[in-house]
Amino acid sequence: MPATPARRATPVRSLVRFAAFVAVLILGWILPIAAMRPAVGQPAAPAAPAAPERLDTCPGLVSRTSPRIVPAAVVPAALAPDQARVTYIGHSTFLIESPRQVRVATDYNDYVKPPVVPDIATMNRAHSTHYTLSPDPGIRFVLHGWRDDGKPAGHDISYQDVHVRSVATNIRDWAGGTARHGNSIFVIEVGTLCIAHLGHLHHTLTPQQVSEIGRVDVVLVPVDGSYTLDLEGMIEVIAALKAPLMIPMHFFSRYTLDRFLERVKSDYEIEFAETPTVVLSKTTLPAKPKFLVLPGR
Structure with missing residues (x-):
């Protein structure tokens, strides 16, 4: 019996369906590959750099733990040409920074060190x-x-926008005598400011030493009253220098600090800062001589 038209059409339809199926397979394979190829005329994207072997070799890391997220407010702002940034590290060590990012560390030692070189x-x-x-x-x-x-x-050096000079003073030696010129008061000129670090001062200043120090804006003062100069002697030194701002150091404990502040509070204003860093300039110096206490020891 001859085949009906419906049965003759079945192979054709099957062939069409098979061709469509193959086309879908081919397109599904080609299109993803084409999408991964760079467009004509554009260079291929560079490969991502390999991760460093050790995270602690990156500048600024202070430990081998994961990097910390630092709020933008914590990053030190750039200084104006007339400013200086002073940070109390502890004991007798301060970090003084200039507008051109020159860093000076006072009484640098192996125990109390600034976070940067x-x-x-x-x-x-x-x-x-x-x-x-x-x-x-x-x-x-x-x-x-x-x-x-x-x-x-006799130091007298200049580096970029910082000038540092020294004024010699005597010091007690371990035998109870006097070592001439065994200590120096360092005068640091930065921005428009003159900052004097008294070091481990053991005696009041002579008129010649006061003259050599010259006009200063900020004095970093040891206030322990025993290992360095006694309280009355240190107050005499402060009065001779006539600086508008004094920052205490070398006080070991809150008791020692309070003992000194109690002695000077009738003659000087006293302010306690919340952070160990302060930005200073000539225009921000107090009109009346003041002690600014930075957190430390």
Whole structure:
């Protein structure tokens, strides 16, 4: 019997369906590959850089843990040409930064150290907490406040926008006598400010020393009243220098600090800062002489 038209059409329909199925398979394979190829005329994207082997080799990391997220407000702002940033690290060590990012660390030692390597480090030799015999090799200028031959240290250097000079003072030696020129007061000129770090001062200043120090805007003052100069003597030094702003240091405990502040509060304004860092300029200096207490020890 001859085939009906419906049965003759069945192979054709099957062939069409099979062809469509094959086309879908081919397109499903080709299109994803084409999408991954770069467009004509555009260079292929560079491969992602390999991750470093050790995270602690990255600049600024202080530990081998994951990097911390630092709020934008914590990042130090750039300084104006007339400003200086002063951070109390502890004991007698301050980090002083200039508008051109020159860093000076005072009484640099192995125990209380700033978080960055300074460009300039000043030292005094009263105790090992005021100097080191193995300073970081990255420090450009290491300034000892003494000389082994007993002569004044006599530092006078300029680096970028910072000028540092020293004024020699005497110091008590371990035998109870006097070591001439064994300590230095360092005067740091930065921005438009003159900042004097008294070091481990053991006596009041002579008129010649006051003249050599000259006009200063900020004095970093040891206030322990025993290891350095006694309270009355230190108050005499402050009065002779006539600086508008004093920042206490070398006080070991809150008791020692309060004892000194109690003694001076009738003559000087006292302000307690919430953070150990302050940005100073000539225009922000107080009209009346003041002690600014930065958190530290």
